[in-house]
Structures are given as structure tokens and as C-alpha cells.
Amino acid sequence: MTTPIQDYAIVGDGRSAALISRGGSLDWLCWPRFDSPSLFAALLDEDRGGRFSIAPRRPFRSERTYLGDTNVLRTRFSAAGGELTLTDFMPVYTSVDARKHPHGGHELVRIARCESGQVELEIVFDPRPEYAVLVPEITALGKLGLRLDAGRGRLLTLLTDAPLGPEGQARIRMRSGEELHFSLGYANCAPATLPPPTAERCALLLEETLRLWREWASRTRYEGPARDLVVRSALLLKLLQYAPSGAIVAAPTTSLPERPGGDLNWDYRFCWLRDAALTARALFGLGHIAEADTFMSWLLNATSLSLPKLRVLYDLYGRKPAPERELPHLAGYGGARPVRVGNAAMSQVQLDTYGEVVEAAAYFIRSGGVFDRSIADLLCHFGCEVARSWREPDEGIWEIRGIPRHFTHSRVLCWSALHRLCELHEKGHLPGAPAAEFKRARDLIRLEVETLGWSEQLQSYTRTLAGGDVDSSLLLLPWYGYCAADAPRMRATWRRIHATLEVRPGLFRRYHGELTVGEGAFGICSFWAAEYLALGGGTLEEAEDHFEMLLGHANDVGLYGEEIEPETGGALGNFPQAYTHVGLINAALSMRNRLERGKREAQRARVRLAEARP
Amino acid sequence: MNWPGILLAGFAGTLVLTSLESGAQQLHLTRMSLPYLLGAMFTPSRDRAKVIGFFAHLINGQILALFYVAIFNAMGGSGAVRGMLIGLIHSAVVLLVVVPLLPSIHPRMASVHQGPTELRHIEPPGPLGLYYGVTTPVMVVLSHLAFGMVVGALYRFE
Numbered sequence: 001m002t003t004p005i006q007d008y009a010i011v012g013d014g015r016s017a018a019l020i021s022r023g024g025s026l027d028w029l030c031w032p033r034f035d036s037p038s039l040f041a042a043l044l045d046e047d048r049g050g051r052f053s054i055a056p057r058r059p060f061r062s063e064r065t066y067l068g069d070t071n072v073l074r075t076r077f078s079a080a081g082g083e084l085t086l087t088d089f090m091p092v093y094t095s096v097d098a099r100k101h102p103h104g105g106h107e108l109v110r111i112a113r114c115e116s117g118q119v120e121l122e123i124v125f126d127p128r129p130e131y132a133v134l135v136p137e138i139t140a141l142g143k144l145g146l147r148l149d150a151g152r153g154r155l156l157t158l159l160t161d162a163p164l165g166p167e168g169q170a171r172i173r174m175r176s177g178e179e180l181h182f183s184l185g186y187a188n189c190a191p192a193t194l195p196p197p198t199a200e201r202c203a204l205l206l207e208e209t210l211r212l213w214r215e216w217a218s219r220t221r222y223e224g225p226a227r228d229l230v231v232r233s234a235l236l237l238k239l240l241q242y243a244p245s246g247a248i249v250a251a252p253t254t255s256l257p258e259r260p261g262g263d264l265n266w267d268y269r270f271c272w273l274r275d276a277a278l279t280a281r282a283l284f285g286l287g288h289i290a291e292a293d294t295f296m297s298w299l300l301n302a303t304s305l306s307l308p309k310l311r312v313l314y315d316l317y318g319r320k321p322a323p324e325r326e327l328p329h330l331a332g333y334g335g336a337r338p339v340r341v342g343n344a345a346m347s348q349v350q351l352d353t354y355g356e357v358v359e360a361a362a363y364f365i366r367s368g369g370v371f372d373r374s375i376a377d378l379l380c381h382f383g384c385e386v387a388r389s390w391r392e393p394d395e396g397i398w399e400i401r402g403i404p405r406h407f408t409h410s411r412v413l414c415w416s417a418l419h420r421l422c423e424l425h426e427k428g429h430l431p432g433a434p435a436a437e438f439k440r441a442r443d444l445i446r447l448e449v450e451t452l453g454w455s456e457q458l459q460s461y462t463r464t465l466a467g468g469d470v471d472s473s474l475l476l477l478p479w480y481g482y483c484a485a486d487a488p489r490m491r492a493t494w495r496r497i498h499a500t501l502e503v504r505p506g507l508f509r510r511y512h513g514e515l516t517v518g519e520g521a522f523g524i525c526s527f528w529a530a531e532y533l534a535l536g537g538g539t540l541e542e543a544e545d546h547f548e549m550l551l552g553h554a555n556d557v558g559l560y561g562e563e564i565e566p567e568t569g570g571a572l573g574n575f576p577q578a579y580t581h582v583g584l585i586n587a588a589l590s591m592r593n594r595l596e597r598g599k600r601e602a603q604r605a606r607v608r609l610a611e612a613r614p
Numbered sequence: 615m616n617w618p619g620i621l622l623a624g625f626a627g628t629l630v631l632t633s634l635e636s637g638a639q640q641l642h643l644t645r646m647s648l649p650y651l652l653g654a655m656f657t658p659s660r661d662r663a664k665v666i667g668f669f670a671h672l673i674n675g676q677i678l679a680l681f682y683v684a685i686f687n688a689m690g691g692s693g694a695v696r697g698m699l700i701g702l703i704h705s706a707v708v709l710l711v712v713v714p715l716l717p718s719i720h721p722r723m724a725s726v727h728q729g730p731t732e733l734r735h736i737e738p739p740g741p742l743g744l745y746y747g748v749t750t751p752v753m754v755v756l757s758h759l760a761f762g763m764v765v766g767a768l769y770r771f772e
Contacts, residue, residue, distance in 0.1 A: 105660075143729025144737070153642030153747045157737075159730065189639045190647045190660070191746060192737040194730040201732065 002046065002334045003027070005256055006555040006571040009064060009073050010236070011108070013090035014243035017252040018108055019043060019575070022062050024055035024075055024086050031106050031156075031186040033316060034242060034249045035269040037130045037341075039156060039186075044255060044339050045330040050128030052184065054112055056084050057120040057171070066557055069217035069231050070210050071239050073557070082117020082176065086110065091205040092212050106186035107195065111202050112162075114174035121180070125168030127156055131327050131341065140166035144194060154188045159197040221287025224592030225544065226551055226584075232558035233581035234286050237279075240578050242316045246294030247271040247302075248279060249316070251562070251574035257336035258563055258573040259518040265336055267343045268562075268574040270313040270321055273303070274352060274397055275524075275579045277359035277480075282585040284367040296364050303357055304378050308385040310353045312345050312399065321346055348395040349404065354386045355413030355420075359480065362420045371429055380433045383421040387434075387441040390414040397473050398510055406465040408453040409473040411445055416480040418442035449482075454489060460496035461489065463511055470497050471511040472525035475532045485536035494537050497529075503566040506530070506549030520563035520572040526550050527583030534590040540598065543591055550584070560584070616771060620679050623768040628675025631761040632668070635753065644750040646743055654722045654736055675761070678704070682765045697766020698759045705758035709751055713739045 007022040016036070019028035027042035027049070041049035055062075056079035064075040072089040090108050112121060128135060129150035139147050145159035146168055162180040164170045174180070181197045195201060213235065220234050241248045254267035276299055283292035302318025303310055315321045324342035332339050361379055365371070371379070390411065393404035418438045425433040452465040463471035474493055478485035501509045507521035508529050530550060533543035553564045555571065560580040562573030638644050650660070652674070653667025685700055686692040717725035717738040724730040725738055743750035 142726055144724060144726055147745075149748075153639075153645055155645065155737075187645060187737070188642065190645055190650050191739070192645070193660075194724050194735050194737050196730045196732060196735065198732075 003043075004570055005333075005561055005573075005575045006559075008043075008575060009066075009555075009557045009559065010239065010252065010576055011071055011073050011088050011090055012239040012252070013092050014239060014241060016090075016106065017239060018088075018090070019253065020073060020075075020088050022064060022075065023053070024062070024077070025051050025053035026088075026108075026110075027051050028253060029108070030252070030269070032188055034240075034252050035316060035321075038132070039127050039129050039150060041128060041132050041330065043253065044327075044333055045132060047331070048128065049132050049330065050126050051124060052110075052127070053122070053124040054086055054110055054182070055122060057122050064557060066232070066235075067210060068214060069235065070213035071235055072206065072210055072213065076115075077119070079119050082119045083115040084119045084121065084174065085113050085115055087113070087206065089206065089209050091209050093208065094212065105193075108184040109202055109205055110182040110184070111179060111206070112174070112182075113179045114176050116176050118176070119174050121170075121172045121174050123162060123164060123168075123170045123172070125158055125164065129154070129156070131339075132330060138166065138168050140164075145197075150186075152188075154186065155192050157183075157185045157187070157192055157194060159183045159185070159194055161197050161199075219287060222285075222588070222592070224595065225547060225588055229551055229554060229558050230286070230585055230588045233584050234282075234288065236559065236576055236581050237283065237578060237585075238288070238291060241291055241295065245317050246291075246296075246298035247314070247316045247318070248295060248578055250275075250579060251577045253574045254341055255336070255339040256333050256561070256572075256574045258520070259336075260565070260572065261334055261336050262518060263336070263338065264515070264519060264573075265332065265338060265340055266345075266574070267324070267341050268577070270315055270343055270346075271298075271302070272313045272579075273299075273310060273356050274312070274350060275582060276353075276356040277363065278356075278579070278582050278586055280360035280363040282582045282589070284363050285589045286585060289367065292364075292367065293369070296360065296369070299357065299360060300375055300378060303382075304374070307378065308381045310350075310357065310382070312348050312350045312353065312395075313343060344401075345395075345399040348399055348401075349392070350396065350399070351386070351390065351392065351394045351410040352397050352407075352413035354382050355416040355480065358382060358417040358420045362424060365424065365427075365429055376430050376432065379421060379424070380430060383418060383433060383438050386414050386417045387437055390441060390445055398515075400513075400515065406452075407471075408449060408461055408463060408465060408467075409471060409476070411449050411453060411465070412477055412480060412482050415442055415445040415449065415482060418445070419481065446482075458496055460493040469512060470500055472497060472501055472508050472522065472528060473510070475525070475528040478532065478535050478537070479528075485532055491537065494532060501525075502529075506546050507553075507564055507566055520565045522563055523550075523553075523560045523577060523580030524562075524583040526564070527580065527587045531583070531587040531590045534587060534594050536594075540591070540594050543587075543594070547587055547591060550587075615683065616769070619769050620683050621676060623683075623765040624676040624679025625672065626768055627679060627761040627764040628672050630764050631675070631757045632671060634757040634760055638749075638753045638757075642747075644743075644747040644753045646739065646746040646750050646753065651716070651720065651723075651736070655720060658722065678761075679765050679769075682762065683769055686766070686769065686771075692766050692769045692771065694763045694767040697762035697764070697769075699762070700766070701758040701760070701762020702755065704762065705755040708758065709742050709754055713743050714741070 003021045008019040029040045030036040030038050042051035056077045060077045060079040062077045075086045077084045148156045150156045160182045181202045183197050251268035255265035258264035302314045322342050324344040326338040330339040396407035424430045425435045455462045461474045463469050508525040510522045530546040559576040561571030561575040562577040649667035649671045652670040653663030717723045723736045724734045
């Protein structure tokens, strides 16, 4: 039976990530980078994909948790004869640790411990490199462990104190207190490091990894609603941020279907510009300045490489990704074909990306950053490009393949780019900007949006200019400063979106169209709704109610996919999805701000009242 | 002896050998890295080992160039072909003698018999260096042929 998407949890180290099921099966792992070909891909083909499974013999029940504010996963199995815990993590090191302890840079540690009684443990180690194109033979080298040529000079090793057979399988009876240790490693350009699979080493790595994640999480500057889930979201963003460059991948997986059994299957192991501003705000807002700064460095470097045009998405180093292709040999998740790697959206035009990049740069300034000459020039080039091309049609925020259209959201983001550049110019950050030209274009865009982007019949802003339907992305208009959340037109738009796109309380579709038939509610759109209410589109209580409803759709370890299936509440699409978590963080930040503003106003009112008393 | 000639030939030959090995690594033809293996004798840090090993490798190249010149003397002349002949013998010695000895002499290399420990954790090369990739022996021969060719071509008797 196909493992439900929400039954997966993630472990990683800021370079790559693994998805592990509730049943202890490692079903997805790409090394050495998030976007490398997979070594295990049972997620996309249960029979052929390859897995590394450690679990008691069935039947068993399992529950799992991350160990506090860390990315260390612990699964507790209750089987017929006893209980077993499985601890999974990718070690993270400080530079000092890295010198003291042998490690090859790519390692995943699994520790199985029998907590009580006796448990019969089943182990299956069945790697299938290169998206399961290769089925290489495992070589058992005695005390050097199992090894496997993963193609192109790459080596996968498994060292363990468990008595694994040469095929990588075993059935072992464990007694209370016994532990088994597994170190999965990878080498691609130098002799491999073969860490000894001892209890002492694994315990030390676990302790260090827990300490480093806890220290990082403790730097999260947030006190407000749903703190646990906000910190979990921050931990996920940190995990999905590729440490060598600062890029944040949208999700660590490819081709998990947005429509059950359907063909909306895309590769998300890239970095999209469309959520750059929201991501920058989330990181700066939580006080993770170092991560926000490295993300901004990546963003500005990547965009300068394609100046003055912006691509929709970039790879981890800011380059153009390899072309999209299909993997017909894989059955797909739950039979959803095709499985794709690469993403053809990279060749699309999305004018909203200019607004995103400029808004992210504005957050950088608001958080104390300073533009150097090259960044200022870069932003001015973007402004000129927007002033020149804002009338053009594009594929829009949802990357709709086919004929480009005039999306209202794209127009508003063009307005936002020019408006923000004018502001930055007035504050002296962009001394050479052609502000008059920017203002002229900005005002023309507003005029067009207010005439063609508004429908008297619908009493709403519309998805496309002179169109007849709505889109959840319109909820972002106040966020970008285009209008106030409580402006009459915006309130009317909210009412229309609420009536049209809400499929279950708190859950919103992105829009109604041919492509969206059968897909779930979008996580990020649903959080935009909560944030819109928190920004002033509703009362604080309404915002909190919305937010609470959405929190109930996280899986048992606090993770969200791209979409939520309205009927079952299950996850759809690539998993876990960075931008859904960005939406959660931003909604929480806006609610906290509203809460604090309310407290300050109440305090001022009390002071005024006290002063008024004789 | 033409000492400046030995230094120049040894330096150039080692640079060519190291570049070939490094290129082969980056093309995923082999995971053999002599600078890393040499440097790891002095430090557990992978990054530092590569730097230290690079310089150790350069010094080794000078010493080996001295041996090559001694053989050229015995042969009565240098030249690219003679250098390649010595390089071929050199690579055979490396693959058949040095590589099997490595787990015994390298302080941080694991062995098949004892398995990895906290101190000895570097993957051993295996027979003919095949654990580092099936094309490793070919790359070792080619890089030593290139070393011999450069030393032989550059060295001139006074």
C-alpha cells in the first residue's frame, strides 16, 4: 500500500535530505545535493525505487517526534513482543568538531534500540542509484561494511554492527537494552571516510547534532501564537537552505502529485523567485539574520547572472537548471505519472518575480543592510526592465503552461517593484535611480489595475485583467502595500474569494480552472487568508480562528506539503514544502504584530484614562 | 648534476601528475587523491589534509625526479620516451607495492582485517587501487607516464 505523503518526516543537514516513513523506511535520498539523482526512491516507485528500511516485523504501531527543537527524528514502534525506538539524523558539525571526528561530509546515522521486551527487527538495505536506473551489486567487505558503486565514481557505504547479510538484509531478534547502529555514507571525489559504527561515536554525534540544532532554534526571536510550529517551520527552512550557497529549495522531492494519481507532478528541488520576499520576511522576522543574509546574497548573485531578465527558478548555485525530462521507468507516487526531473517553468516569463526580488531587497534594508554600488545598479536595472515590460502578458505566479495572459497579481507586483524602488530612492539607497520614469510607470499600472483589474459585476479584483474570476494570490495585495487590508475594494475581494475558493473552513484553492480540477487546497493560499485577516482584513479573533484551523492540518511532526486534500486532510504535492511553512511563519508574525499593537493601544488607552482622572 | 634542471623538471612533472589526478577525480574516473592521502598522515581534517598533502606531494615529486635523473645518468641520456619508460615502471611499483602497503603504513587508513576505528577511518585502496574506482589503475599509469615524460623532456645534462 502506498505510504500517505503526510506519513513522511524529513532529516537533513543543509546539503541534502532524506524522507523517512512512519514505518521506518528511508524512501527518498539524494546525495550529495538536494538536486542530485536519487539513491533511494521508493517514494516514487515502491517496487523498483529502492529503500533502506529498519522496522520490527509487522504488525506494529508507530508514533514519532522530533527530539525537541531539532531535526533529529525518533520513531517509537510498539510490536507484539516489545518496544523499539529508531533515531534518524544527518550529523551536523561545527568546524572544530569536523577536525576532531572522522566524517566524509555526507552521512546518515540510524540507531535502533530495543526499549522493552523482545523485538524481531527486519532490515532491508536496497539502494538504487540514478533514480533507480542502476541496480548495482552490493559488495560485502567484512569489517569495512557494505559498499556499492553508485555510478560515475560515486560510492555508497553502510557500516553497521548489525549482522547484515551480503545482500543487505537481515532479521534480528533484539532484547531489551540492545542497540544497533548504522552509518550510511557517501563519497564522490576522494577516498571515503569509513566511520566506525560504534555506540560511543553514534552517541557523540547524536549529542553534538542535538546541541547544534537546539542552539540554532533557540536564536528564533518569536513569542506569539503557535510558537512550536513556528520554530518547526524555521527548522525546516534551515534544513532546506543549501548551506554552501544560501539557496532555499522549494521542497526536497520531485513529482509527488498535486492531484491524486494525476499528472501535476513537478520537480521542486530548485529555488523559485516568486516567494523570495515572503521568505526574506520570514527569516528576518524570526531574527535569523545570518540565514536571511546568505539567502539575500544568493538571490542577488543569482539574479545578477541573468540581468536584466529574471528566470522563474534557479538551481542551488543560481544557474539555469538542466532541462526537464521524464523518467518513464518509475511508476510514480501512487501511480501518478509522469515522474519528472528538471522543471520547464524555468523558461517561462513571470513579471511578478521583479516585485519579489525588490521587496526582498527592501526587507534587507529594513533589517539594517546596506546596498553596495553593484546591488543598487542591479535593482535599477530591474526597475527599468519593469518600466519597459509591465504591459506584457506572462505565465503568472502559478506558472500556467500555454498562452501567456495579463494577470492582475503580476501587474500589482510590477507596481510593487516600482513603488518600492521609488521609496528606496527617496531614502537615499538608490541615488542613481530614474525615479520619475519609475513613478510614471507605477501610476499607469495602478490606473490599469483599478480599471481593468476590478470587476463591478463580481465586486472583486480579478485573476486576469478584464477577467471574470478570482485568485487567492489577490489576498497578497495588502501585503505588498498596494492597498490597505480594510480598503473597501479589498474587503469586497476577500468576500468573493472566501465565497468562491474556500473549500473547507480555512482551506483555500488557488483559483478555479482546468488545471486545478481535482487538486487540493493550497497550503500557502490558506495561510495568506489567515494573514490577510491579521493585517486588518478581519478581526484578530477571525485571524486566530483561521490560523488554528490550518495548524490542525500539519502532520504529526508539524510538517506541511504543498496542498491539503480537503476531504481527508492529507498532504498532496511535494513534501515538505518550504513555502507553506513560510506562509505559516508570516501569518504568525502578522498575528503577533497585531496582538502587540492591540496591547500597546490598550496600554495607551489606560494611560490616557488615568491622566484624565482628576 | 644539473640541480636547477632537476628542480624544474620535478616541479613541472608533479604539477602535471597532480592536475591529471585531480581532473580524473572531478570527472569521477577515480577517487584516488595522493595529496589527500599524504596530508591525512599529518592531520585528521580533510580540508587541511588536502593543502598539506599538496605541498608534501610537490616535495615527493622533487625527490622522485632525483631518482629519475639518476636512472637517466645510468642510461646515458634523458628524453620523453625514456622518462615514460621509467614512469611505467614507477606506476607498476606504486600499484603493486606501495598501494597494498598503504593500510599498514598510513596512520589513518582502515584495513579490511581490523575494520575502521576512530583513528583509522580512511577507505583503503584495495588491490591495484580498485576500491577507488575501476579506472584507478589506468589513471595511475597514465599520470605516471605523464610525469616521466615531462621530467625526461625537461631535464638536460650539463
